[in-house]
Amino acid sequence: MDVLRLATVLETLPRERTRLLDNLGRLRREVGPITPELSDALADHMRLRHGDVHEVTSFYSFLQVPVDAVRVCTGPVCDSRGGREQLGAGAIEVPCLGHCELAPVVLHGDEVVGGVTYSTNDGASLGLARRDETLADYERRGGLALLREPLALERIVAELSASGLSGYGGAGFPTWRKWEAVAAEAGPRYVIVNADEGEPGTIKDRYVMELRPHLLVEATLLAARALGAMEAYTYIYIREEYATARARLTAAIEEFRAAGLLEGLSLDLVVGAGAYICGEETAMLESMEGRRGMPRLKPPFPSQVGYLGRPTLIQNVETLAHVPAILRNGGDWWAGLGSPATGSPGVRLWSVTGAVARPGCYEAPNGIVLRELIDGYAAGLVGEPGAIVPGGAASGILPPAALDVPLTREALTEWGCGVGSAAVQVFPKSYAPLRLLAETMRFFAEESCQKCTPCRIGNRALHHVCEELEHGRAAMSRRQVEEWLDAMTLTSICGLGQAAPYPVRNAFERWPELFAPLGPATLGEPASA
Amino acid sequence: MIEFTLDGRPASAQEDELLVHAAARNGVFVPTLCHDDKLDPYGGCRMCVVGVEGSSRPLPACATRVSAGMVVSTNSNVPQLRKTLTEMLLSEHLNANPGGRPNELVDLARELGAEAPLVLPDAKREPYADRNRLMGYEPDTCILCNRCVRYTQEVMQCSALSLEGRGPEARIVPTWERSWLDTECELCGGCLSVCPTGAIYEKFLEGAGVEERQLEQTKTTCTFCGVGCQIDLNVDPETKRIVKVTSKPEYVSNEGDLCVKGRFSFNFVHHPDRLTEPLVRGEDGELHPATWEAALAAAADGLKGVIRRHSAQAIGVLASARLTNEENYLIQKLARIGLGTNSVHSCEAT
Ligand SMILES: Cc1cc2nc3c(=O)[nH]c(=O)nc-3n(C[C@H](O)[C@H](O)[C@H](O)COP(=O)(O)O)c2cc1C
Ligand code: SF4
Ligand code: SF4
Ligand code: SF4
Ligand code: SF4
Ligand code: FES
Numbered sequence: 001m002d003v004l005r006l007a008t009v010l011e012t013l014p015r016e017r018t019r020l021l022d023n024l025g026r027l028r029r030e031v032g033p034i035t036p037e038l039s040d041a042l043a044d045h046m047r048l049r050h051g052d053v054h055e056v057t058s059f060y061s062f063l064q065v066p067v068d069a070v071r072v073c074t075g076p077v078c079d080s081r082g083g084r085e086q087l088g089a090g091a092i093e094v095p096c097l098g099h100c101e102l103a104p105v106v107l108h109g110d111e112v113v114g115g116v117t118y119s120t121n122d123g124a125s126l127g128l129a130r131r132d133e134t135l136a137d138y139e140r141r142g143g144l145a146l147l148r149e150p151l152a153l154e155r156i157v158a159e160l161s162a163s164g165l166s167g168y169g170g171a172g173f174p175t176w177r178k179w180e181a182v183a184a185e186a187g188p189r190y191v192i193v194n195a196d197e198g199e200p201g202t203i204k205d206r207y208v209m210e211l212r213p214h215l216l217v218e219a220t221l222l223a224a225r226a227l228g229a230m231e232a233y234t235y236i237y238i239r240e241e242y243a244t245a246r247a248r249l250t251a252a253i254e255e256f257r258a259a260g261l262l263e264g265l266s267l268d269l270v271v272g273a274g275a276y277i278c279g280e281e282t283a284m285l286e287s288m289e290g291r292r293g294m295p296r297l298k299p300p301f302p303s304q305v306g307y308l309g310r311p312t313l314i315q316n317v318e319t320l321a322h323v324p325a326i327l328r329n330g331g332d333w334w335a336g337l338g339s340p341a342t343g344s345p346g347v348r349l350w351s352v353t354g355a356v357a358r359p360g361c362y363e364a365p366n367g368i369v370l371r372e373l374i375d376g377y378a379a380g381l382v383g384e385p386g387a388i389v390p391g392g393a394a395s396g397i398l399p400p401a402a403l404d405v406p407l408t409r410e411a412l413t414e415w416g417c418g419v420g421s422a423a424v425q426v427f428p429k430s431y432a433p434l435r436l437l438a439e440t441m442r443f444f445a446e447e448s449c450q451k452c453t454p455c456r457i458g459n460r461a462l463h464h465v466c467e468e469l470e471h472g473r474a475a476m477s478r479r480q481v482e483e484w485l486d487a488m489t490l491t492s493i494c495g496l497g498q499a500a501p502y503p504v505r506n507a508f509e510r511w512p513e514l515f516a517p518l519g520p521a522t523l524g525e526p527a528s529a
Numbered sequence: 530m531i532e533f534t535l536d537g538r539p540a541s542a543q544e545d546e547l548l549v550h551a552a553a554r555n556g557v558f559v560p561t562l563c564h565d566d567k568l569d570p571y572g573g574c575r576m577c578v579v580g581v582e583g584s585s586r587p588l589p590a591c592a593t594r595v596s597a598g599m600v601v602s603t604n605s606n607v608p609q610l611r612k613t614l615t616e617m618l619l620s621e622h623l624n625a626n627p628g629g630r631p632n633e634l635v636d637l638a639r640e641l642g643a644e645a646p647l648v649l650p651d652a653k654r655e656p657y658a659d660r661n662r663l664m665g666y667e668p669d670t671c672i673l674c675n676r677c678v679r680y681t682q683e684v685m686q687c688s689a690l691s692l693e694g695r696g697p698e699a700r701i702v703p704t705w706e707r708s709w710l711d712t713e714c715e716l717c718g719g720c721l722s723v724c725p726t727g728a729i730y731e732k733f734l735e736g737a738g739v740e741e742r743q744l745e746q747t748k749t750t751c752t753f754c755g756v757g758c759q760i761d762l763n764v765d766p767e768t769k770r771i772v773k774v775t776s777k778p779e780y781v782s783n784e785g786d787l788c789v790k791g792r793f794s795f796n797f798v799h800h801p802d803r804l805t806e807p808l809v810r811g812e813d814g815e816l817h818p819a820t821w822e823a824a825l826a827a828a829a830d831g832l833k834g835v836i837r838r839h840s841a842q843a844i845g846v847l848a849s850a851r852l853t854n855e856e857n858y859l860i861q862k863l864a865r866i867g868l869g870t871n872s873v874h875s876c877e878a879t
Binding site for chain 2: 036039040049050051052054055058059060061275277292297445446447448449450451452453454456457458460461464475476477480483484486487490491492493498
């Protein structure tokens with residue numbers, strides 16, 4: 001450690017606890033991996049106790065590793081394409097690096113080995129196929145008009161309501177209701193963009209930020225203005241691995257500032273440090289407040305008690321990115337982009353990866369039939385498909401027989417699955433469902449924040465049960481497994497532990513022969529909340 | 530007072546009372562592990578979940594406040610959930626009794642008839658040894674309820690314990706795995722006192738091997754300082770010796786919290802050098818037992834002799850740090866009025 005360098009850097013670091021994560025990130029980049037000595041020095045500088053900084057440092061995967069470390073993705077798509085073979089000495093395993101269309105993915109420092117290419121389409125709402133280089137590019141396509149002549153909040157809420165837009169971060173909550181709820185609370189109010197995209201298989205928010213950063217910035221500022229956010233009240237929390245997106249957003253924000261569009265507002269980036277759970281909105285708030293990113297108990301919801309106890313709008317990148325198109329063309333227009341067959345309004349970005357000819361991120365109607373999505377956008381299947389994950393790790397697992405299912409919440413519920421973050425992952429038949437299941441449970445176990453018993457222990461046990469089954473052994477009886485799944489669904493604090501049982505239950509139903517060693521299934525309905 | 534329904538019967542509670550307390554006052558015991566009234570509601574272990582009408586999931590009674598008309602149930606699936614959660618905790622609970630302290634998880638398991646269906650392959654945690662002589666920590670007993678850590682942050686404000694890491698490797702450990710002695714710890718033993726499993730325990734030799742629950746308790750006042758903390762001397766029924774000191778949250782002056790002296794400095798009681806009666810030095814130069822009257826008279830004679838020979842200003846009074854305010858007041862009275870000196874001081878001032 002360079003002591004002189006440390007002293008110089010420390011002097012420039014702010015002392016507010018809310019800047020702890022940021023300070024740790026800067027120390028790591030500018031001085032070196034966080035050691036106990038660095039941690040103590042920062043604690044002394046910030047007048048925190050040594051243990052407080054230790055707890056936070058140890059929560060994140062990257063703070064104690066060098067910035068130029070080699071990071072190998074072992075998420076399910078990469079694993080099915082030989083990801084683990086890339087693991088050399090000194091490399092660290094990361095669960096999903098958000099570049100699944102390029103699988104297997106390796107990061108060398110900030111760089112994606114082999115470079116990044118995009119595969120997308122020119123959708124009516126987001127138009128990702130044309131990349132905006134500058135603010136002028138963006139303005140030429142009709143951008144900024146809304147920011148220059150803002151609509152009244154009531155009008156915005158009405159259009160959002162007509163559009164049927166609901167959250168694309170995974171939970172699917174109607175967007176207009178959130179805006180209305182936050183606006184109903186007394187100010188000051190915060191606006192936070194969730195750019196922590198970590199759900200395995202999900203690449204869409206990165207596409208938005210790298211290809212149309214100005215669109216996200218304008219959408220965010222629209223929300224901030226509508227909700228009366230002030231300076232220091234608007235943030236984008238972005239995962240550390242997205243260096244390109246970070247750079248593009250930083251540059252875009254500077255352009256907005258130079259154009260005088262930030263008047264009375266600010267827009268700051270908060271950079272994560274490798275923890276999937278920080279994508280959960282209340283964990284994100286804890287992380288931003290300088291504590292371990294462990295979810296809070298809900299209620300109260302962030303719209304009432306959010307960042308630093310204030311009402312806070314937390315919205316996924318993609319959700320916000322659709323807002324300008326909705327406000328420009330009207331909510332009804334946007335709703336009409338949906339699929340008439342299933343009556344689902346609007347469009348969304350589908351991350352389609354794995355055994356398809358053209359993996360990528362495509363804007364397509366909500367409620368599109370799975371086969372149509374794969375054939376019409378991703379150029380069809382490659383080889384015979386095995387398991388298909390419709391929307392991220394916790395959305396469940398479909399068998400190939402489900403290819404003709406429309407991707408709606410209702411239709412997928414019948415298959416015990418959900419739309420989640422619309423991350424469709426197609427696995428080849430050669431990738432065993434048990435392997436997929438074991439990898440998924442390992443992911444949940446490793447990412448569990450450890451706050452609650454059912455998630456903390458349940459996921460580890462299920463990972464073990466799956467691994468044992470790969471050898472034909474039963475670590476627990478089927479009945480016990482089902483009791484544990486029920487407890488996880490019903491008593492976990494956040495979505496991670498609550499949803500983790502889905503893929504297991506799906507596999508029970510679709511591939512019962514794999515679970516024969518566990519003994520007979522019990523009668524009765526599994527718990528659902 | 531507000532009305533609510535508990536297991537089908539009408540019940541009453543204070544406005545905003547925690548469900549776990551309201552249930553207890555209405556005769557329904559809800560088990561808890563991570564909850565501690567001294568700490569902010571946490572809701573981590575989930576042992577206390579109860580059904581609440583209108584909520585799709587059961588809610589933690591330790592972190593949910595009663596509202597008027599609430600319909601609460603501890604029947605239906607609640608007993609099974611408790612049992613399952615207990616099984617989960619047992620599946621990595623490799624050492625149930627490192628130091629003889631009570632283990633609430635084991636109690637609960639016995640009551641619910643819960644047993645671990647498997648031992649997790651990664652249940653074994655890295656061992657932790659600390660060179661301090663007062664407190665030990667056994668990672669294989671810990672259920673990660675985080676009570677100790679929250680105590681260090683919210684009550685003692687030492688933050689000397691951390692919940693370190695994420696995922697299966699997470700554990701409780703003093704700051705950066707140092708010895709407690711090299712952290713901001715003051716060895717007050719508060720984290721030990723809130724640990725529900727006995728994973729943190731007294732590691733001194735006194736009482737080793739005797740279960741805490743077998744000890745006889747005598748309530749008394751700590752004699753070390755004027756705060757007057759209420760303590761329980763725990764006596765081995767066989768040897769009649771004090772083997773540890775505990776305290777209880779309901780003790781008004783200190784709410785169960787102690788400092789290092791009150792909690793850990795008790796073995797002077799049985800020390801052979803301890804004075805247990807007044808002694809007066811005789812003509813032969815040796816100390817001889819005396820009555821209090823004789824001893825006080827000897828001290829008074831000595832002081833009077835100094836005043837006669839050198840004046841009262843030759844006397845200085847140094848009061849013990851153990852005295853209360855009232856006693857200190859009397860000391861200065863004695864010095865100024867009785868002895869006639871203004872040289873009076875308390876060693877607590879330094
Ligand atoms: C374990 C977990 C991880 C999550 N990760 C993300 C994420 O990476 N990005 C995101 O936008 N939302 C994520 N969410 C959902 C957020 O909690 C929240 O619902 C969302 O940001 C709200 O924005 P939306 O309404 O626009 O979707 C996650 C939720 C859970 C339970
Ligand atoms: S469900 Fe898992 S991730 Fe969520 S709070 Fe509980 S332990 Fe943490
Ligand atoms: S013994 Fe007291 S001072 Fe030391 S870690 Fe525990 S609570 Fe903190
Ligand atoms: S040491 Fe005790 S109090 Fe601390 S987390 Fe473990 S079981 Fe809980
Ligand atoms: S010495 Fe410590 S335990 Fe004893 S009364 Fe004083 S503060 Fe309390
Ligand atoms: S006692 Fe309520 S969750 Fe632990």
